[in-house]
Amino acid sequence: MTTTHTFIGRAAAMLLASALGAPLSGCGGGGGSAPAAPVVTPTTPAYQLAANTTVLTPGVTVGAATWPEGSTASGGNGAPVAGVNCLVTEDYHIHAHLTILRDGNALAIPAHIGLQGCAYELHTHDQSGVIHVETSAARKFTLGQLFAVWGQPLSRSNVAGISGLPVTVLFNDNDTVLEWTGDIGALELTSHRSITIELGTVQHTVPAYRWDSSL
Template identity: 40%
Template structure:
């Protein structure tokens, strides 16, 4: 009887977690197939169709801080993460020149490749939520930019992967060569794979 009770309880917890989707996401497998033809991450890459204007949606400059992200003073610490946004199977290009309003912020983009530049005087933990703050767009478990109350899926690739992410997207750390794929609405049949070509 005790074994049966434990089984029922564990099954119920698993069902509840699945129904919750781990933070507002629809239940699905933690793995997904990837494309066989990798995309080279270079400055000339336009990773999707234009959807947003280039630059940030908010004014910036000296003494203006966005979620603890400031104008950079030096770039002794310089790494890159990559962001892909897919809405209903269509890739939306992350705009160029985010975080370059009034000054160069510690988090910024140069082009439409999806590369997020992390540049600062020494290591600091930066998150996707901070990048969206610099961009001037909303980000949490229910809202991504202009997309509200729709199904979100997020995958992280750190060398191996991709691995499904179930937490709050604003907490995702921007690690070197980490690939972050955000899926809004209808998911694609497979996720992109990338080859890093040492962006400057």
């Protein structure tokens, strides 16, 4: 009887251990180890809009003054530049926005870009980063054309004279932030599109803006 009870006790212990996932020892023919937990590789966080919102009102300054006011000598000074002409009528009038960050710090876009010699179809009024697109009829304008009117370089290796830093380009349409990996100059200036050029350290929190009713 003792032998029978011992056998039943050992069998019950084996079943219990198996149900609990415990290793079986001293039972012969070992059942193998439990499967390893899956390895989770951290992913790069998505770009998020900042919690604090800057209202884009006429005259507001966004960032620290970095470049001289207006277009440079190689920019727009009265003659057509890169397909951008002097303004005749403003039957088509929209606004886009440009932010340039260097290691997370905003650099103010100069006032009065495109207002030398004439008022160009692309221009700025203040240091808000708001780009005024004004022309006689709706047509496509690009970031490269703005920089041409400004008279500053724009590439993956040089943005407005700042070079030697990694360049990341993001754009925000209706609170959806995406990275632009193509030619920077080809990025279109559409109504209320916010473009952020990051120089140096990548910021996963992108500045958030709200458009004033006048814009």
